[in-house]
Amino acid sequence: MKKKFQNSKTETVVYFICSLVGLLIVWQLAVSFTSLQKVMPSPFVVLGFIGQSLTQKIGGKILPLHILASLKRVFVGYFLACIIGIPLGILMGCSKTGKAIVKPIFELLRPIPGLAWIPLAILWFGIGETSKYFIICVSAIVSIILNAYAGASQVDQTLVGAARMLGAKPAQIFLYITLPASVPQIFAGLQVGLSSSWMAVIAAEMIRANEGAGWIITTGMESGNTVQILAGMISIGLVGLLLASLLRLIERGLCSWNIQGR
Amino acid sequence: MISCKHVSKTFENNGQKNEVLKDISLEVAENEFVVILGPGQCGKTTLVNIMAGLDHETAGSVTVNGKQVDGPAPERGVVYQKTALFPWLTVEGNVGFGPKMAGLPKKERKEKAKHYIDLVGLSGFEKSYPIKLSGGMRQRVGIARAYCNNPSVLLMDEPFGHLDAQTRYLMQEEVERIWSQDKRTVVFITNNIEEALYLADRIILLSNCPTTVRNEFKIDLPRPRDYISPEFLKLREEISKHVETTE
Numbered sequence: 001m002k003k004k005f006q007n008s009k010t011e012t013v014v015y016f017i018c019s020l021v022g023l024l025i026v027w028q029l030a031v032s033f034t035s036l037q038k039v040m041p042s043p044f045v046v047l048g049f050i051g052q053s054l055t056q057k058i059g060g061k062i063l064p065l066h067i068l069a070s071l072k073r074v075f076v077g078y079f080l081a082c083i084i085g086i087p088l089g090i091l092m093g094c095s096k097t098g099k100a101i102v103k104p105i106f107e108l109l110r111p112i113p114g115l116a117w118i119p120l121a122i123l124w125f126g127i128g129e130t131s132k133y134f135i136i137c138v139s140a141i142v143s144i145i146l147n148a149y150a151g152a153s154q155v156d157q158t159l160v161g162a163a164r165m166l167g168a169k170p171a172q173i174f175l176y177i178t179l180p181a182s183v184p185q186i187f188a189g190l191q192v193g194l195s196s197s198w199m200a201v202i203a204a205e206m207i208r209a210n211e212g213a214g215w216i217i218t219t220g221m222e223s224g225n226t227v228q229i230l231a232g233m234i235s236i237g238l239v240g241l242l243l244a245s246l247l248r249l250i251e252r253g254l255c256s257w258n259i260q261g262r
Numbered sequence: 263m264i265s266c267k268h269v270s271k272t273f274e275n276n277g278q279k280n281e282v283l284k285d286i287s288l289e290v291a292e293n294e295f296v297v298i299l300g301p302g303q304c305g306k307t308t309l310v311n312i313m314a315g316l317d318h319e320t321a322g323s324v325t326v327n328g329k330q331v332d333g334p335a336p337e338r339g340v341v342y343q344k345t346a347l348f349p350w351l352t353v354e355g356n357v358g359f360g361p362k363m364a365g366l367p368k369k370e371r372k373e374k375a376k377h378y379i380d381l382v383g384l385s386g387f388e389k390s391y392p393i394k395l396s397g398g399m400r401q402r403v404g405i406a407r408a409y410c411n412n413p414s415v416l417l418m419d420e421p422f423g424h425l426d427a428q429t430r431y432l433m434q435e436e437v438e439r440i441w442s443q444d445k446r447t448v449v450f451i452t453n454n455i456e457e458a459l460y461l462a463d464r465i466i467l468l469s470n471c472p473t474t475v476r477n478e479f480k481i482d483l484p485r486p487r488d489y490i491s492p493e494f495l496k497l498r499e500e501i502s503k504h505v506e507t508t509e
């Protein structure tokens with residue numbers, strides 16, 4: 001079983017590399033042989049630009065520091081969303097009346113994209129960092145709450161009964177049954193929330209900022225610099241991928257009981 | 263000691279009444295192994311839940327060791343039809359769950375869990391998660407978990423219903439062995455006559471829904487029993503006649 005697992009893992013890596021190389025080739029061919037070359041630089045020019053900006057400043061900062069600035073905003077906003085959202089969702093899942101009152105509100109909020117909050121955030125908090133934290137937080141929090149709620153409310157009642165028969169008191173049932181049983185679902189919410197907040201920071205920076213990955217794209221647009229725009233977009237994609245993988249790694253560690261064949 | 267007196271249970275769903283148990287009276291003596299034999303869907307799990315304190319009878323009363331049952335209590339251990347192990351805990355964590363709830367220090371808890379893991383023949387699997395175990399092994403964990411909490415009464419609800427025939431025989435022998443080594447008052451539910459005969463001091467036969475006690479059989483065969491001895495087969499024949507007439 002273990003061997004098979006490792007094989008499929010290397011398989012995934014091989015395919016991943018193949019698809020990246022394939023994308024580069026198609027991009028390069030399209031630029032070389034079609035009229036796309038008028039609006040699109042070759043991938044190697046973009047990659048070269050990324051490499052260069054690891055040491056050379058764009059608007060006062062090298063690229064990694066811009067990304068770091070965006071990451072810092074995400075971590076503040078996302079962290080807030082987690083510490084408010086997870087307990088709130090679990091409480092909703094545990095109390096029927098609490099859920100009946102609060103759940104419709106979040107079902108209504110769910111379809112509103114984080115970006116729709118930008119105008120309000122700017123009116124309330126100005127154009128500084130606070131409004132960005134706010135936008136990121138509201139973008140992430142809804143799915144975090146709704147998933148934590150789903151996890152806590154769908155706990156198998158047979159397991160609760162089994163714990164009670166073994167002498168568990170209500171507080172122990174919460175701590176030793178409800179919480180661990182909700183963890184996989186909580187992580188599903190954290191995963192969605194993280195990608196929402198990464199998207200939200202870029203959007204917020206595109207509207208008002210003087211640093212960050214989103215700012216790189218907008219200034220690229222203002223100066224007609226396609227290479228810079230593409231370099232910004234690729235960095236955003238890579239960092240988003242990295243964040244999601246990191247979270248998945250943590251989840252694997254915490255939920256190994258939930259994974260067949262480990 | 264368990265005593266059910268005129269226990270009835272009627273479920274109500276949207277005004278629709280479903281009478282499942284009707285005037286069930288039975289007694290189980292201390293350290294007696296009683297098997298309740300009943301057809302599918304006749305309310306066996308409902309009866310176990312009432313004895314456990316997880317559900318309430320609509321009429322009658324249940325006492326265990328002279329006390330009225332009015333909620334779950336660790337003196338009554340349950341082994342479930344669908345194992346109901348905690349999937350996020352290892353074998354050791356599952357078996358030691360009851361002692362942990364009671365506040366036993368970690369070291370003593372581990373020793374105790376180890377003792378019962380060894381008893382059910384799962385040494386070496388202490389750190390495994392339930393998802394990695396076979397059906398038979400999971401039921402062993404369920405039995406160890408119930409035993410480890412030191413209940414005076416064990417309620418086993420069709421624990422082997424989902425196992426293949428081969429594993430089922432093996433587990434019947436295991437339960438017999440474990441019970442002989444560490445006697446408790448046991449109520450064991452099944453719909454399998456052979457299983458009942460192999461394990462029971464006394465068999466209580468239930469009718470179809472609404473369920474009442476149909477018949478009782480005292481089984482005096484020496485243990486461990488032989489599935490193909492003439493006495494065994496004769497009793498099996500006799501009981502199956504009664505089972506058939508309940509249909």
Ligand SMILES: Nc1ncnc2c1ncn2[C@@H]1O[C@H](COP(=O)(O)OP(=O)(O)OP(=O)(O)O)[C@@H](O)[C@H]1O
Nearest residue numbers: 273274275280282301302303304305306307308309
């Ligand atoms: N919570 C409930 N609400 C309403 N009806 C119920 C409930 N629990 C059980 N019943 C009904 O009671 C009847 C008996 O169910 P029960 O699970 O006790 O039977 P069983 O003998 O254990 O069945 P099986 O052989 O499948 O294990 C069923 O018809 C079921 O529909």
Ligand SMILES: [Mg+2]
Nearest residue numbers: 306307343420
């Ligand atoms: Mg049942």
